[in-house]
Amino acid sequence: xxxxxxPANKKQAIDCEQERQLVMAAQRGDPEAFxxxxxxxxxRIYNLVAYSIGDPLQxxxxxxxIFLKVFRGLHGFRFQSSLSTWIYRIAHNExxxxxxxxxxxxxxxxxxxxxSDEIDTKPISHDxxxxxxxxxxxxxxxxxxxxxxxxxxxxxYVEGLSYEEIGRVLRCAPGTVASRLSRALTELEERLRPxxxxx
Amino acid sequence: xxxxxxxxxxxxxPYIEGELREKDVRQLERHLLDCGWCRELLxxxxxxxxxxxxxxxxxxxxxxxxxxxxxxxxxxxxxRSPWRRVPAWHDWLERFATPPVLGLxxxxxxxxxxxxxxxxxxxxxxxxxxxxxxTGALDLHDFHRLDIANLxxxxxxxxxxxxxxxxxxxxxxEGTVAFKLVESSNAAGPFVVCEIMSPIKxxxxxxxxxxxxxxVSRFDAQAGRKWYEVNPVLDIAVLKR
Numbered sequence: 001x002x003x004x005x006x007p008a009n010k011k012q013a014i015d016c017e018q019e020r021q022l023v024m025a026a027q028r029g030d031p032e033a034f035x036x037x038x039x040x041x042x043x044r045i046y047n048l049v050a051y052s053i054g055d056p057l058q059x060x061x062x063x064x065x066i067f068l069k070v071f072r073g074l075h076g077f078r079f080q081s082s083l084s085t086w087i088y089r090i091a092h093n094e095x096x097x098x099x100x101x102x103x104x105x106x107x108x109x110x111x112x113x114x115x116s117d118e119i120d121t122k123p124i125s126h127d128x129x130x131x132x133x134x135x136x137x138x139x140x141x142x143x144x145x146x147x148x149x150x151x152x153x154x155x156x157y158v159e160g161l162s163y164e165e166i167g168r169v170l171r172c173a174p175g176t177v178a179s180r181l182s183r184a185l186t187e188l189e190e191r192l193r194p195x196x197x198x199x
Numbered sequence: 200x201x202x203x204x205x206x207x208x209x210x211x212x213p214y215i216e217g218e219l220r221e222k223d224v225r226q227l228e229r230h231l232l233d234c235g236w237c238r239e240l241l242x243x244x245x246x247x248x249x250x251x252x253x254x255x256x257x258x259x260x261x262x263x264x265x266x267x268x269x270x271x272x273x274x275x276x277x278x279r280s281p282w283r284r285v286p287a288w289h290d291w292l293e294r295f296a297t298p299p300v301l302g303l304x305x306x307x308x309x310x311x312x313x314x315x316x317x318x319x320x321x322x323x324x325x326x327x328x329x330x331x332x333x334t335g336a337l338d339l340h341d342f343h344r345l346d347i348a349n350l351x352x353x354x355x356x357x358x359x360x361x362x363x364x365x366x367x368x369x370x371x372x373e374g375t376v377a378f379k380l381v382e383s384s385n386a387a388g389p390f391v392v393c394e395i396m397s398p399i400k401x402x403x404x405x406x407x408x409x410x411x412x413x414x415v416s417r418f419d420a421q422a423g424r425k426w427y428e429v430n431p432v433l434d435i436a437v438l439k440r
Contacts, residue, residue, distance in 0.1 A: 031271070038267060043259060050257040064270045071270070135255040142254060157251040175209060182212050185247030186240065192250055199250060 019083055027075050034074070038067055041084070044159055045091045051154040052095040054143045062098060066091050081168065088161075088169040092151065099147040134199055141191045149184035156181060202236040211241050215248050337434060342413050347382050348389045350427040353416055358429065360391060361411040361438065364404045376403040380412060380429075392419070394430040401435060409439035 019040075025033035045066060050059045069090050077086060142150050155161045155169065156177075163174035170177065192199060202208060207230050213219045214227055231238055343355035347362050362380040369376050374397040381390045384407070393412050395401045404410050413436075414429035 035267060043256070046259045047257050068270055134253070138250060138254055139257070141250075153251055153254070157254050158256055178209050178212055182209070182244060185212070185251060186243045187247075188250060189243045189247035192247075196246075199253075 016082075020079065023074065023077060023079075023083060027077070034071060037083075038070075041070075041087050042067070044084070045087060047158045048088065048091050048151060048154050049095060051139065051142055051150055051158070052147055053098060058098070062094055066094050069094070085165065085168045088155070088159075089171075092169055095147060095151065137192070137195055137199065141188055144191060145184055145187055149180060149187060152177060152180045153184045153188065202234050202240075204230060204234070204237070208237060208240065211237065211244050212248070215241070215245050337413070339413055339434065347380060347391050347427075350389070350391055350416065356415060357413070357433075358416040359411055359413045360429065361409065362391070364406055364408050364410055365390075367403050367406050369403060373397075376401070378404065378406075380410070390426070392426055392428045392430070393432050394428060395432045396430070399431055399433065401432065404435055404437065405440065408437055411436040411438055 022033045022037050049062050053059045070087055142153055155166045163177045166177045167174045210227050342357045342359035344359045347360055362382050363384050365379045365386050367378040376395040378393055379390045380393055382388050412429050412432055413434040414432040417428050417430055419426055419428050
């Protein structure tokens, strides 16, 4: 898996007015406008889906399904919410459907990664490799959270959404988001405790 | 042991993020001095927060164009005719179809219709003498139309015939109104006697007006009469005053 830290690519960021124009053009049937919207939102939605689903192939499939729904529903989009909220909402629903059908049982993180005794926590000469290892551990820990908890973590810490914005996507109060996030972080800390020295 | 100050517990994360108001910070810090459980939770949350902050964005493969094409291919027909094309007027409609504009259009439309109906009242309804109200759901198309001169050949029970009104006679005691309907305005030629009778209430037509009368056809065979009648009259439409 390839990783890139930091905020979303700036070249893909489009301002509100530009986005509105693109949506209207896409609604008129301009495929290039839709392609631009797709390219702008795909990396953001990919993160939510990848963290929620885990499996890269299934992630790609689901991503297509989500954008197909965006594509089909865009003509009815009336700017009553922000486009990002609307697309995140579609992604949330799709991920939730997958989780419902999966009914996955919990697998301890250490069973996947090995315990702290088993993994080599000595400083690795290659910094890049060590950083990648740490990121994989973090990612796996988040993916091991329940869907409800992992998605708030991703929306907050990867996508940088505010409590209010997350509340709009998940259709719940900001207070609920905060309490869900607290639970997620406590659980995350607990799962990652054995790897603390390495992280 | 747990802490039941849920509202304060909810503030721990904003406290870590530095997004708590000063007043709340003081209140929370006072609580933390007394509550070991919340202090411990704070430590876990802080560690979890720091770990989550290091979560990487996951990068996708670079095969956007082919994925996009595949998705559009999935859309099938929609992809070929780039989706449900929205016609150009759709934009115009969306821009101008605001509630005030639509309201104004509705008012203008209603006013136009009312004007049209009022100005063509005679053509549309004739000038009913109020019989429609008393006859209820009377379907005037059911009445066989014929000229006064042709009444002698009529076999239909319900007829509609028209002519000039003459000799209007009101019998207040009986509650009837009788008048003669003639084909020409000089009262010469064939005629038919029309009778409005109780309980049908209808205003008597004006002498000399040109009307269409709807009613039951009959022949009065009494000696000295021997004429055709529309009796009772069920409706009258004034065609010319």
